[in-house]
Every structure is written in C-alpha cells, then in structure tokens.
Amino acid sequence: MNTWMKIALGSVATLGVGAAGFFGYFQLVKAGVLRYNKYDRRERGELKVGGTAPNLTVTLYDGTPARLAELWAKQPVFLVFGSCT
Numbered sequence: 001m002n003t004w005m006k007i008a009l010g011s012v013a014t015l016g017v018g019a020a021g022f023f024g025y026f027q028l029v030k031a032g033v034l035r036y037n038k039y040d041r042r043e044r045g046e047l048k049v050g051g052t053a054p055n056l057t058v059t060l061y062d063g064t065p066a067r068l069a070e071l072w073a074k075q076p077v078f079l080v081f082g083s084c085t
Contacts, residue, residue: 053079 028034032044047053055069058079071077 025034029036053068055067057065057067058071060066068077
C-alpha cells in the first residue's frame with residue numbers, strides 16, 4: 001500500500017475514534033454520569049412541569065428577604081433566574 005494511503009487511512013481512523021469519544025463523553029455528561037467540570041453543581045431536582053414551586057425565601061430588589069407564599073398571597077409572582085451582565 002502507498003505511504004500516502006496509509007497516512008490518509010490512519011488519519012481517518014484517528015478522527016473517527018476521536019469523534020466517537022467526543023460524542024460519548026457529552027452523552028455521559030448529558031445523562032449526569034460525568035460532571036462537566038469541577039464547578040458543575042447541578043443535580044437532578046424534584047420539580048415537575050406544572051407543579052407548585054417550593055416556598056423559598058427570595059431577596060427583593062431593595063435587599064429585604066421575602067417568602068414566596070407571602071408574595072403569592074398579594075399578587076402573581078414572576079421569577080427571573082440568571083444574571084444580566
């Protein structure tokens with residue numbers, strides 16, 4: 001077999017094994033078997049779509065703490081998670 005043919009075949013095989021490993025790694029991360037990095041603290045929760053939210057203590061814009069149940073008693077509540085930077 002030609003030297004260039006061996007190099008091309010080896011390159012294709014290496015890329016195939018690398019792609020399979022890459023895909024497998026991300027599937028394991030997605031399934032929760034592996035953590036993405038040392039700062040990843042996600043865990044499977046018990047919240048379900050359409051279920052009631054837990055009665056958490058949240059911090060309002062003015063810095064005062066409030067229980068969600070107290071806020072719901074007065075008016076509908078809109079929660080935003082994340083940051084604006």
